[in-house]
Amino acid sequence: MAIESLPLDSAIVRTLSNISTATLTTVLLKKGLRNVWMRGTIPIDDQQTRQVGRAFTLRFVPAREDLATPESWSSPISTRAAIEAMPPGCIAVVDAMGVTDAGIFGDILCSRMKKRGVAALITDGVVRDIQGVSGTGLPVWCRGVAAPPSVAGLTFVNWQEPIGCGGVAVFPNDVVVADADGAVLIPAKLLDEVLALATEQEQLENWIMSEVEGGAALPGLYPPNAENKARYEAFKAGGKKA
Structure with missing residues (x-):
């Protein structure tokens, strides 16, 4: 069962919007957490502003030919359905297993996320339709771009469950801060401290x-x-x- 997405207080968002990910990694290191920076999460636009939100997680597994088909996009368990479950202000964090030859999202899906008020997309994979994605205005952190669709290399399996992104364990409702240095996770239970x-x-x-x-x-x-x-x-x- 998908974990319910929780809101994040606007005052916390404002405060974290003024704190760099470099500072956060230092503070978390002092708390004993060394593995909080998601590897490969690079902003597609060097003018992107810092983004803060609770993690809304999505998970891919390796492609399996009977499941990873264009028809799967109409399934009740699909990236399309996951996007419709995303609340305003969340950050979509996607486990794409570091795959770089299949774009998980393109311009249409990113446009819908932007319309729903999603704060940002973060993935250890890649996107496609990069010019269109940039045009949506949705802030994106990823490994790069690839023309083939997700089903060329990945199978989407679920959302709002624990995932790994860039080598970091991400649980739904953890807090994510992303800026020019990449994306950093703050465990939900440690947020106030x-x-x-x-x-x-x-x-x-x-x-x-x-x-x-x-x-x-x-x-x-x-x-x-x-x-x-x-x-x-x-x-x-x-x-x-x-």
Whole structure:
């Protein structure tokens, strides 16, 4: 049975929209999570803005000739049906097994996702009809492009179940943040804690960057020693450089 998709508070989306995936991977590493960056998830447009949403998962398996046919697109279990189940604001995360010679989605499916208010598409596979996909305005992170359809190399089997994408375990309703550095997963149960830590980490790194731009040397600054930690806390308290 498909797992129910949960909404994500708009305040959380706004906060995470201002936190880089680089910062998030650092915070998650400190929490003991090393495998959270989805390999091969590259934005198709270098002007894409950072996207945040709960994961709505889709899963492909290797193609089997009796199942992976154009007729399967009309099946109750199909990418078309999955798209109609996607709620506004979600990020579609697709396990395509890293296959790069069969495009999982093209312009028509991406256009429908955009109309439904889906925030982004992320996959460790590829898309097709790239010019049309770009024209839909749907932000896409993937490995690249291929002309053949998905059934040339993959069989779609389900949505809203645990998957692997780019070597990362993704569960429905985990939170995904994607930017120019790729897509990063935040486990749903760790969201509040990671949100607080990442906000503080981003503020600290912004202060460190201002110090570097002012000519400060890195030793003792990045990471900050006790003296610089005190200066940073004074900066936060006073709203100006200590």
